[in-house]
Amino acid sequence: MAKAPAKKQDDRQIIRIFDTTLRDGEQSPGNSMNIEEKLRIAKQLQKLNVDVIEAGFPIASEGDFEAVKKVAQMIKGPQIAGLCRSNDKDIDRAWEALKYAGEKGRIHTFIATSDIHMKYKLKMEPGRVLESAVKAVKRAAGYTPNVEFSCEDAVRTRLPFLAEVVEAVIAAGATTVNIPDTVGYTIPFEYFNIIKYLKDNVPNIDKAIISVHCHNDLGLSVANSVAAVQAGARQVECTLNGIGERAGNCSLEEFVMILKTRGDILPFACNIATEQLTPSSRLLSNITGIAVQPNKAVVGANAFAHESGIHQHGMLMEKSTYEIMTPESVGLSASALVLGKHSGRHAFKKRLEELGHDLDGEKLNRAFERFKALADLKKEVFDEDLDAIVADEAREEEKYKLGHITVTCGSFAVATATVQMEIEGNAVRTAELGDGPVDATLKAIRKLSKTKASLMQYNVGSITGGTDAQGEVTVRVAEGQHVVVGKGSSTDIIEASAKAYIHALNRLNYKQKRMPEGV
Secondary structure: OOOOOOOOHHHOEEOEEEEOOOOOHHHOOEOOOOHHHHHHHHHHHHHHOOOEEEEEOOOOOHHHHHHHHHHHHHOOOOEEEEEEEOOHHHHHHHHHHHHHHHHHEEEEEEEEOOHHHHHHHHOOOHHHHHHHHHHHHHHHHOOOOOEEEEEEOHHHOOHHHHHHHHHHHHHHOOOEEEOOEOOOOOOHHHHHHHHHHHHHHOOOHHHOEEEEEEEOOOOOHHHHHHHHHHHOOOEEEEEHHHOOOOOOEOEHHHHHHHHHHOOOOOOEEOOOOHHHHHHHHHHHHHHHOOOOOOOOOOOOOOOOOOOOHHHHHHHHHOHHHOOOOOHHHHOOOOOOEEEOOOOOHHHHHHHHHHOOOOOOHHHHHHHHHHHHHHHHHOOOEEHHHHHHHHHHHOOOOOOEEEEEEEEEEEOOEEEEEEEEEEEOOEEEEEEEEEOOHHHHHHHHHHHHHOOOOEEEEEEEEEOOOOOOOOEEEEEEEEEOOEEEEEEEEEOOHHHHHHHHHHHHHHHHHHHHHHOOOOO
């Protein structure tokens, strides 16, 4: 049977992309971001052309409130959403931050509707939950007509009650209703049937957009999102690199490229500038210090790599034999060599912008100086090298700063490290012995910082190939309930280790101030 021709872009139904990298994505261990880092991600999401940016949970902390407020003030284009529970205090606080976005400010309120959540978490009867949901939506609608309501744990909710809640909140003023798979429990055909049930049994369902928010506990978040869209959902909530609680969320880049690649059978489109997918993924990885796995779909290092002889032969004959999308379509440049030691500041800044980095002033100057120094040491400077430089230089003012390190070690000598740091502007120095130069260096930093944090993980790798490559170190540090990731790079692996550890301590300090133990 002949394949039906793909619909033209103008004939396709538009799926809204609701990005929750800054809210749900940030909730996973090690992914917390400070305000400046959130703004950098938000600016990149603006370039990516997402429809909605969920900027945070304003009631959670003063830091979250300020982040949502600044995103609402600075970002133009996407709608800006803030999450809040179904109570007056949360809703009022959310709008206090979101009001700067005007008509593009979206209050996103929620309450759990499944029996297990109502019984054990909320300790509320269904009638009270319904009443609370309606009251919350009405209060939110008093501030803005742009109100989204989520039935938390919707896929484990009894369908008649789910339909009752959805009908009631739409009548109360919700213009978007979210049917989340909060715990990543459902499978595609079941999720399709849930959305279809609501389409068939909620009389006023045409008055609101159905949204879906899928978690990846069983590895089905993207597949479930596609099934929901086929059943009638018109907004998908997702994150860059699929980050988020537990196993993460629906991956934005994977869902978007499914729509673009399989237009032959999926009559849908979205407004995403797909050429910004790789820069967006890289920026998030550099800020959080958490890299995507090499075999990650769309943005992984191996996504467009071909090693098999059969595959290579096919690629030489015709690329479409083994590539269902082009590297250029997701923003991956075919050229590996970016800049050299003779390159100027304008070319350097332009390439950073192409990679999704936005540096100005002193930060740009420091990054350029590091680039020139690196170019003198390396034969080739790659995009990955530039990403690493920006990751070091783009951070806001920090409590701990590395001064210099002197290390002595050898086969017949005990490793000794002398470390000088600045702590809140004050220069301090100490020396420590260790089981190797890295151990001695980190011991000295621990002593100077007086940290009680535990080093949970230490990973070292090469950013690019060659003996002159920059070393990249990633550490995971924990203290109490707080877990953070730190990242550092240098052609000297000892220096890279120190930078990563200090980066982690700064992130831990920020997180402890933003959300003290027990909150």
